[in-house]
Amino acid sequence: MRTRFLLGRVLDLALVLLGVSFIVFSMIRLVPGDAVQIMLGANTEITPERVAELRARVGLDQPLLVQYWDWLSGAARLDFGTSIWTGRPVSAEIAAAMWPTLELTLLATLVGAGLSIPIGAFMARARGSGAEVAVRVGAIAGLTIPSFWLGILSILVVTSAFPGLSVLGYVPFTEDPLGNLQRMVLPVIALSLPMLANLSRLVRSAMLDAMGQDYVRTARAKGASARRVTYVHALRNALIPYVTSVGVAVGYMLGGAIVVEQVFAIPGLGRLVLGAISERNYPLVQATILVMTASFVFVNFAVDLLYAVLDPRVRR
């Protein structure tokens, strides 16, 4: 039974990736202009023959289906081709850009998902108190403030309060752990805040729901403390919608990372794909989006597995 479940998911994954690859392949080509034109855009001392020559060199003169098939059969062997602009293998470009994004989203998810449980539980328990209202207003602000604005503002505030503190760019953790974390603080805050706000509100309402259930009243009646009822009985049940939302939020976080990387000058996947789109670097766009899609699907796969842990009924 379980193997079948796994096999089904793997098949789903393959279908999703195939579909996404086709959509991305067609969409980026529907956008007018190609890499050669953009490459030549500003320096215009060029004849049509030279354009054709350059286009042939990067393989853009082939029919679309041939291009797609070539790319697909390469991708099946994990060969994603070379970047049109730099001539480096696409896989190397992605590997280099992956770590900053991975670190950023991981830390932001830990902060966002981790803090939302105590905050949400607090809001549910202290409902209506002054402190709870303040936190709730904060949560709404966190949901509505765009991360690029928050990012720029936090850079300006921090650099004027602590001139000389490096908060921009990226240093690999292995090279300079302190410098790495120091530069991660602001982007992680900017990236995790919407998730934190969203999930806290969700935990709050799920907890309130759970606390109105019969089993909570029963637990209280048999003498369990209010704290125990909140954190053991109600929380565990409230976690199921929470886990689903975390999976979805990680997907949105990849989108948010594009903006945050742009603001904080972090050389991650978001900037890679953004640059690739505006340069019409087709192989790079296709592969990067494929990697992002795959990670989104994997996270949600992991979420499905987590259900089984939280809710015994799913295991059947």
Next chain:
Amino acid sequence: MIRTTLLASTACLIGAAAAAQTLDVALDVPPAGLDPHLVTAFNSVLIASPAIYEGLTSIDNDLNVQPGLATDWTISEDGLTYTFTIVEGATFHDGSALTAEDVAASLRRVQSEDIASPLASRIDLVTGIEAVDDTTVELTLSAPFAPLLASLAGIAIVPAEFETDPEALQQTPVGTGPFRFEEWQPNGYISLTAFDGYRVEGQPALDEVRFHFVPESATAQAGLLSGDYDLLPTIDPATALMLEGQPDLNIQTTRDLAYTLIGMNASVPPFDQPEVRRAVNLLLNRQEIIDAALFGAGVPAGPLSPALTSWALDVSEFDCYTTDVDAATALLEEAGVETPVQVRMIVLPRQDARDIAQVAQQQLAAGGFELTLENQEIGTFVQDWRNGNFDMFVSANGGNVDPDLYFYRTFFGGGSTNVFQYADDELDAMLDEARSLTGTEARKEIYDEIQRKLACEGPVAHIAYADLSAAVAEGVSGYTISPIGRIADIATIDVAE
């Protein structure tokens, strides 16, 4: 509180130690590659020349031609043969010595069909390239071509072994300049380190130059204030205004060689008529555009930048630059144009271009032009622009140091960037004559006439030369902003602790 102060001061110490003798420069976008013959986009050139690569000649900050890898040259009487003497003791970053053969191979590389260099047209007329001996190169031209010396400044000399290789230099550039390529972290930074084999004793002064890629201008500003970056070599007028008066930094300003323009499609009515193009110029109020779109930081533009002091005519010489709606309306009536005219204007995705388009929309409405603005994404814009798919456009162009380099390709009938499909036999004859003369005075006479003609009736309404500004941290010495947007003094710039 104590803890945060401690953290901040530790970071200060670390920052100061790491910043010793390193110039940190912030640029908005990374270059597409560093092969100087293939990628001529602004940021590639800014990084690579003259730090990594040098040409036979060079252009100083006053836009005069100076010796580069050639110490001197002679031009034959008929203007058809140029003989260059190559500097002694120059070495490439790979250790090999520079010879005349490397120079010849570099020029052949630019002309090669296989390399497909966009610079090829700059030396189109060069038909013979010969390394006479180790230190002498002779170039033969099919026709006299006055801008050759200026053109050669933009052609980097690379080792002969790369003559047929279109790939290697993109990632690992090899030149003769004061800095050698060290490391490229994609989207992060490019690091250049001092080349100890540089032929000039005591240069470069810096140990390292690091170009960081910072897409957000607010981020770059914050980084300059925090000391992460020492130099923002190109900032827009709004940023310059914001940084003006901040402690510990200086703003340098010069006149840009690049300009903003409104293009008109000379192959579609009504812009195919010179009277209509003159009317457009009469309707535009350039000072108003500059005040509204460029925060007043710029000057009205004629066809040549005032930075080209030996060529440019003052805009007061152009009668159509005095706004006159009545005269414009009369001209349009005379030309038989039925107003209102529906006009599709495509707009380069840059804030200044968008703002210019909006002001121009208002101004041209007074003459009966109803402009529909299309704010396009860059790829779409380039495609429409190149295919002549527009009635009008707002854009920005990089400048050239010789009038011929701009006029010939842009306005000559069938020229490579004549996207307006403009054709005027009289102008073509003047352009051909001007490039065949080597005497500056005789050339200037013709270019004066060309400027007068193009200013009012050409397919381009030149709008403004913006102020070009750079923001420099207090500790940086030896940097002077260049109107062509390069870091020309890279070998002598220093950073104080």
